[in-house]
Amino acid sequence: MIAAMPLLAPPRADAPEARSPRTPPTLRARSVIPGRQRWEVPILCRRPALAHVVERFLNEDVSIVEARVNPVTGSVLVLHAPNTPSRFIAGLVRDAVTRSLACTDAEHTAAPVDAVNHPDIRPRQGAGAGDGRVPLGGSGGRPGPARLGKWSAVLLGGGAAAVAITACGKFALTVLGQPLISLGLAAAATAVVVRKAWRRQADREQPGSREVAMWRRPLRRIVGRHRRQLGAATALSVFAQLAEITLYALVPSIVLVLARGESAFLARLGVAGVATQLPVLVGAAALACLTMAALGYGADVAWRRLGQTIEDDWRIRTYAHVQRLAPVDLENERTSRVNTVLTEDISQLGSFVGTNLHDVVQLATSLAVLVPVYLLLAPQLAWVAFAPVPLVAWLSFRSHERAVADHVASGKHRWRLHNRMADNLQAHTTIKVTCTETHETTRVSELSREYRDANRSTDRSAAAQTQILRLSACSALVGTLLLGGRAVLGGGLPAEAFGPLIEMPGNALGKLTRLGTITDQYQRTLAALGRVQALNDLPVESGADLPHLPTQRVKGEIELRKVTFAYPGRQATLRSTSLAIAAGRTTGIVGPTGAGKSTIAKLLMRFRHADQGQVLLDGVDVRDLGLSDLRHAIGYVTQEPFLFDSTIAENIRYGTFHATDAQLIAAAHTAGAHSFIADLPAGYDTLVGERGAALSGGQKQRIALARTILRDPPIVILDEATSAVDNETEASIQRALQVFGSNRTMIVIAHRLATVRGADRIYVLGDSGLVTEHGTHEELLALGGTYTNLWTLQAGQQVSA
Template identity: 70%
Template sequence: MPRVRSVIPGRQRWDVPDVCGRPVVARLIESLLSEHEDVVEAHANPVTGRVLVRHDPAVPPQRIAGLVREAVTLTRLYARSHAVRTTASAAAANRPDAGHPGEPADPTRPRKLSAALVRGGAVAVAALACGKYCMALLARPLVSLGLAGAATAVVVRKAWSRSDRARQRTKDGTTPRHHPLRTIIGRHKRQLGMATLLSVLAQLAEMALYALVPSTVLLLAKGESATLAALGVAGATAQLSVLVGAALVACLAMAALGYGAGVAWRKLGQTVEDDWRTRTYAHVQQLAPADLESERTSRVSTVLAEDISQLGNFVGGHLHETVQLATSLAALIPVYLLLAPQIAWVAFAPVPLVTWLSFRFHERAVADHIASGEHRARLSSGMADNLQAHTTIKAACTEEYESTRIAELSREYREANVSTDRSAAAQAQTLRLAGCSALVGTLLLGGRAVLKGELASAAFGPLIELPGIALVRLTRLGGITDQYQRTLAALERVQYLNDLPVESGTEGCRLPAQQVSGDIELRKVTFAYPGRPPALRDASLTIAPGRTTGIVGATGSGKTTIAKLLLRFRHLDEGHVLLDGTDVRTLALPDLRHAIGYVSQEPFLFDSTIAENIRYGTFDATDEQLVEAARTAGAHAFVDALPDGYDTLVGERGAALSGGQKQRIALARTILRDPPVVVLDEATSAVDNETEAAIQHALQAFGTNRTMIVIAHRLSTVRSADRIYVLGSGGLVAEYGTHDELVARDGTYATLWRLQAGLRVPA
């Protein structure tokens, strides 16, 4: 049965065992969920067996959960009625479209095949029945062009309707005001126009070159061209020179314009990518911490990196191919209509077929690559696990077992790749065959028309190569369409991130840090994280200015939540949080956070030097001030002992330092800022007792006439505090007082103190 992993407004994650290792089932569940108007996006991963559903936040989570369970149930019914037998039967048949082990076969495949056979038979019978009449009708260029265009439009429309999951709809179901491409390009329309112009000219130069080559060959065979003679170029030698010179000019133009077009499109793609990434990252920096936490850092990073890169890659590459394809087809039509209208249908007829084959083969290639990627992921995961568990494997003497298991995974990956390569080779040759049919048809019918005197050889020469150029471009239509759909999905995720509300800026009452005394009060505060019971319920406490206040309690009692509400990282549901008698919600956010220094339990260090990490936020601090802050935080001794001292690189997230060293660097950063209020959230949890004693001694001097809030599990950290609050369930204050008062009261604090001190606890 499917099992929910996480539920937050607008998003749910599920574990669905039916999806694991079954790409077809994954695509079915995605399709079923995407059909519902309340679902914005659905993604099923056949490798991990997880399903992500994004939906309108206004929709109750229970409704989305029902949709997920309904989709899984329908998929199971489908699998039971259309299941394939085994992998062996598919291998024996040796068909490229054989199902994967345990996957349901495509239930529409027999019907599609029968329908295709019926339609093909009907067309063949109709062609035989009409005979010369049909040929005469097709010989009319406008008729053949219209039929080819209509058939191609039907194929493209059906292919796009299968792949498009209503990604262009907004959350309220309305149609966006601007076309997605217009949105992606944004203000860079002039660059787009220049790149498009260069692409069109380069493609026309290429087609001109391939039209001149056959004309030159015909000139050598015939001896002289009447067309060139009529233009005033007499003599075979002069005509040859003219054609060769024109071919050389076309070749140079093709190379120069092609280079310019490639550079222009890549530059446009990079510009679009840089513009979107810069604007989106600037927006992310203004998000409220609560919104950013609910979106998960990994997902935001993926949007900023992969999704925005998808926008740039599509503009820089696939949009270029689209312009080339459109130019090829647009140039092919007038050339045939002007030079050889009686055989134009030969060039137009393969267009719908090649279009259909391109989409069809691409859909199969996607399925093959999903299966191959699944086997690759399993192989990579197995090898990575073995390398990390090398000691465990040695201790269990399972080297041979693991070698056999990896060899089996490698064999499965190889077989999946062989199937994928076979399909890719079949695709290339089938599309080439379809494209070459236009060349053969042009040679046959055009040659007969030349022999009968119905078509001039000078007009026939340029037509030999042109259909092949257009049809080769057309074979990329399936890949271009797939990339376009991927780009639409990426654009939706990028826009969703840009639509998240930002924090209020400088609005609110000004409160310079120099005027802050540090009088803090929580007055009947209630707060709950989404989907959880209240972390604080009607909680009230007072923190005296210029004093040190400790806050202790069990895990989940709301200690860190108090710090987040004070800094407005989260917004309370009821009550008031006051700083110097003013509700923090009415204060200008920069002033509020400048007045409060915060050191978290898991401090973050940037991949730079120790000095740069301590100076972060106080960039103009002198070296003397920096060293003094490090001394106060108990960091100077170990930093000074390093070979590079304060110029030591700490690595990614401070990987080169221990947990205690990172906490001391983060503490020094806050001390250097010299804020009137300091919040230490388990800031000494990763240091030893000796270092903690040194830091506490230094903080006593630093905390003089300063409001210090010390949140801790280890009671020795808050022993010397002027007042200690003991929080119970729901953030309610169970006890408060000094350390000696609380121990003498023999309540919750006294029990915790005896446990941590190793003393006997009364029964």
């Protein structure tokens, strides 16, 4: 029996990280891909009890599908919905670790975490009777004592404030009645609310946005050279908002004129008598209404257009940059990350400008009007108008955070349901074969019901939050009516000055309710800008400015001189490899899988660079040749060629866009593709589908071969380019290629020795790209080495086949 030990022992001296639970734990991203993240958390290393609690906290979170913590390595694996922002998950991991660490404190004062199924976890003696569950508080899932402490503080603070106001209510009212003091207090309180919310959101959802915000004028970077458009959209927004405020001010004034008979202010302006004043005021209101609608429409269109222009601008610029990146930056999972930046992040920049900036300008205009108007016309009411500002700002942030959490919760259910349905559709044959239709229908119904229930509670809370926000915003209206009415009755405020002020705070506060969303969007935009900028900062392939190499001057003599090369983090693929490829001849390269044959082609095309040694073309190091010229001189056909989702003709013409139909068909003939293309109902106009899905492997290879033949480069590399075609077709392609290949440097990489049999020279590679044999087919057979063994083996296989 394992001896009982403290529930969560403090970090051991030999633990990799010993820190106070108050300092944020160190997290290092190991891999972050949509739907799956792996983090390294040193503090969890060799602390099984802590790791177990972190795992439980994470698995209790609705946004996480599954979490696994390895106490030996301190690695945390999180599986989640692919559309959940990865930063959000990172925040959850950090939060779970912090909360688990905080339990170390809590165990002194409250119920322990528990003695659940883990031998390391035992309640401390006298620490309270655990019920076998982690004490979680409400939706936040925080340990009870922490929440209790927070609420006690709120209650104590509220109580103290109430006592203070009762005790010195008159004094407080007198102080608040000073407009500048009330304005200052409201501004300070709002600043505190915004700052706290900003930090919370930045830490939980968008790490990195704070750093980007430190850049000088991030908005200016986003907008770039479209400042004029920004100015025009801003002006339209400001005037539309002024028209709206005017309308809000005119309506109560009209009612006032009707009630009191006449407006002294208008009479002083020469518009006397209610019969004249009424149509003037109504006309002004109608004009304000029209202006508001027209300018509002103009502003909306201008902002949307600006958003789209910015998006378009960034996308084109970034895409052009991505095209010039080294292939190494676009391999494997990096492609999906780059794709996310090009699509989602750049859309975020555009949509923030297109939708949220409009709101920001309107809010700023409302406050810019509200403050001086109140200070001028009714300074004694200013505190009523300003007091709800921090409260509404706080509620706006809270409701937005809740909305995000709700959205994540329902997103998890939606993801499960969609996954199940997509799986079932793909597995329809299996389901039919196993007669499990009813079973699957039941499973989908259950998931659908869970999703419906999750949505119901999300909808309820969203509706409640909207109304709570409205209610708080309306409190300003009630306060203004109450205190303003009393001031008018007491003679301290002229009714004519009070009328236009009634609706103004409500209008401004209504806009303030969007503050949470705007701040959140701003942070997302900053984080997106950071990623877009990082992509744009990646170095491009060098060599565009190197000496020109006209294709017609290329002879095609290639040499690898003691080349050593290793992919990052791998053993050397080529170790001091040397080989010479004669100009205008056909050279075969054979060898076991992984020997480095394709790597030689990549080095020649400068997709990668040799760590040592040189790759020479016509005696010049390829690094000293113009990149575009070098690649123009080489035609490279791979085993798995890429076909675009268009017609066969367009795919063959890709790169030689002006080729005539006759040239196109001639190339297809040489590649052995014409006969099968001609048999298709739409011939050369046949759509090949996504990545050539509507064609067989051998057909795709022949189209790619035709594409290179049409380009007519002086050097051609066929890297298993005909591996998927049958022997007979390959033999006929080879016959056709003999004409095409005369006076052209051809490098044929193949496993099937029959493919290279006719080559002028064949290199046999061994481990680490070492050349073990070379010569013609006959010379190699005479050697009786590896090549002979392979040939005998393959010939035997053919005979038995």
